[in-house]
């Protein structure tokens with residue numbers, strides 16, 4: 612059969628720089644001619660490629676967006692309802708308020724909420740608010756937080772600074788050179804490295820920004836260090852839960868490790884595939900959003916917020932979510948044993964796994 616998926620990719624490379632909009636959905640080098648690349652439909656845990664071949668998506672699920680499975684009927688119904696009555700207008704949608712209230716209920720230390728539609732922009736909003744509140748420019752961070760200037764600027768002093776933060780070889784061409792040393796990267800679980808940065812840039816750091824966990828859990832020492840710095844240095848803690856949120860706990864993974872963040876960011880799974888991200892935080896910090904211009908037309912659309920309200924309702928019902936995620940490691944081992952499964956690893960922290968049906 613003609614590999615239409617691959618042919619389509621070659622056409623896309625000619626007209627779309629990089630072939631697509633997301634690094635994680637570029638075909639892996641080693642399997643480019645076999646990898647499905649494009650989907651024609653998706654449902655539950657299944658994906659159909661352009662040839663109509665069916666695959667079981669055993670791990671990625673939209674790179675973390677579809678925690679309840681693809682094409683979830685209940686979430687779709689909620690979205691269809693607002694599509695039928697209009698998803699955007701000159702006026703505001705009440706769903707913003709409803710979702711803000713819901714997120715504050717789930718994370719009861721937080722008082723205020725802003726919304727965006729992508730993880731990168733939500734992270735950038737959080738950084739802006741932190742800088743406005745603290746009147747300090749520097750951000751110390753570990754992990755991946757999107758494509759914006761504040762993040763990529765960490766590579767201006769050394770182009771390998773971000774290599775250990777999920778994606779290696781991130782290029783920062785086009786990021787103003789003046790942003791050099793405004794974002795300082797430290798390695799996850801490296802308490803001593805973090806302390807060194809705090810000492811070196813004493814009284815200049817606005818916030819420490821991190822994912823609580825990606826492939827490895829945080830060490831007790833690392834968690835203690837974060838808490839200690841937060842308390843003694845009055846540095847804000849921003850937890851990026853774009854990927855980790857709503858997986859092991861109803862809310863963020865910060866709950867599991869007893870961290871008390873000042874700002875938390877949710878994305879990906881919040882709308883089960885419909886674009887919606889949230890920045891939640893304490894009032895004394897969040898109100899500084901009003902001191903800086905943060906605004907966008909499509910942040911007012913109500914598809915994302917309606918999808919999120921329904922997703923949260925379903926998640927709340929499905930208490931077994933916790934168990935699902937505890938058994939994730941067990942599942943991975945079982946899948947590795949299954950000879951039917953085409954499996955390969957393209958980065959050390961992630962396994963892409965598709966079984967042909």
Ligand SMILES: Cc1ncc(COP(=O)(O)O)c(C=O)c1O
Nearest residue numbers: 729730731755756757851853854
């Ligand atoms: C922890 C984390 N933060 C931010 C982002 C960026 O989100 P987006 O791709 O929606 O801009 C990602 C995406 O993978 C992520 O995993």
